[in-house]
Amino acid sequence: MLDDVFRPRAARLVTGTMAVVVAAATVLLIALLSGTGVEGWSTADLAGIALVGAAIVWFLWRQATVSATPTAEGLRVRNLATTRTVAWGEIVWVRFGEGRPWVQLDLDDGDTLAVMGVQRSDGERARREAKRLSTLVAVRQRTGRDD
Incomplete structure (x- = not known):
């Protein structure tokens, strides 16, 4: 899930x-x-x-066919024009504030990446999916020492 x-x-x-x-x-x-x-x-x-x-x-x-696919290495984000894979450790923050049409990832190099696979037009489902993505990032970034 x-x-x-x-x-x-x-x-x-x-x-x-x-x-x-x-x-x-x-x-x-x-x-x-x-x-x-x-x-x-x-x-x-x-x-x-x-x-x-x-x-x-x-x-x-x-x-x-826009989507975001979790893999062992990172998150493969297929948007309208591009497909990019970001390593779990590169993701600093998952944002889905009011006024944003889709989830946005803040990356460790200062860049941002739109995740069109989670769109505000889906209402409450989109909020649940954004929380699931945020949880997934947190789980994948844990180390053995949990730092």
Whole structure:
């Protein structure tokens, strides 16, 4: 339970649904435009529509798959644009104060790292997940001397 993957629920539901709708709408649009027989819609135009639809679906898929995965070595954080693994000892603080859209990690080098796998849009569940992440960091940072 403590080592379960952190994933948002509301964002996954919304972006997953939107990805399906955009994919279906793109296919339908291409089918309708290519079947009309109207001059002016070239293969390049239809390919452009397909590429835009694919880019939107990719972006939505990436948003739907944000997560934070605990491993023995550290926390692998998959955000919208990047994936980064931080060692447990690098994490100084877990923050999820009011006004923050997702959990933020303060790192020992002075940097911060957003953890989009825990999002405020999940309400009380997000607060529980932030506490679980904070507990997990504390447990993983304990040494044999407990210092």
